[in-house]
Amino acid sequence: MSTREEIIHLGDQLIRDKGFNAFSFYDISKKLKIKNASVHYHFPTKSDLGLSILDDHTKKLHELIEGTATKSPMVKLNAFLSIYTKIKSEGRVCLVGSLATDLNTVDPKMAKALKVFANEILEWVTSILQEGRTKKVFAFQESARTKALMIISNMLAALQLSRLTDEKDFYVIQQTVIKDLKS
Template sequence: MSVTREKILELGEELILTKGYNGFSYQDISTVMGIKNAAVHYYFPSKENLGLSILKTNAQRFEEMVENMQNRGFNEWQQMEAFTKVYIKSNRENKICLIGSLGTDINTLTDPMRTELQKMVDRIVSWLELTLQNGREKGLFHFSMPPREMALRILASLVAGLQLARILNKTDFKAIHQSIWEEITPK
């Protein structure tokens, strides 16, 4: 696949995570890349098209990560740890996540983008739920609420953890994500 196309996707994603979907333009992309506006339109005819591609790329990346972890025989604890690490990296880079960013702009998105976002979040919550449930059965985690509730709670902590850390202080994210582990670690 074209290296230009890849780079546009990468930059577009970064812009969504740093300035928000309605806070960036094709100009932002073309200027940084040293190409013309129309070249971006060549690969992604519309902004919606670009946004949708970014969403699908992300959903795919998640699936690959999950598949990869299972191939390597990661247990549920290790899988949760790896998932958390993605967020720790985002925090280090002063980025929020796609869910938090597009969640804010959801009413300005087109139906295909909204649907794709819902699909992605739903998939992540389902995976978290299953991982928490299986991990609890093995005694790797300890919590009493239904796994789906716990999944939503953990995801919410991570999503808004990044936002709060960017507003207040980067180090605040650590406090938030560590408290997740305190809650689910068996005594």
């Protein structure tokens, strides 16, 4: 892994552990045992780092969407839910959930990139649900977009609330999402 990639990886972890405004380039340089100037060489500003982290997540999302494009709606939904399962296993919160709390304090370019990323997730989940409804795999009363918003917000909240409640609560919520679509 290159120094640039290490900085992106650690920055991502710090955002999801502490929040964007709660760490500095000094924290990164100390942890990676590099000079602060090395961090600034790759990322002149913290917003540049944030944009690169969002870009990295966007690329991974596109790979997941493309990799599941020919799969069934249930496989696609499980692929979406597996993102949160992985985050839960890492003991973190998701990037969108973490950065959303900092939306009013980040650079406007970063805020715009976060909104674009969140909307891409919403559009993907909406399309999964619409396809599932059309193929009679899923049944729900709401519009596909409304149901997608409900599922995404449930998963975002499940990651955060299960840190405060019982660890099993995350999995209960996740299974309820699936069960509700099959009713």
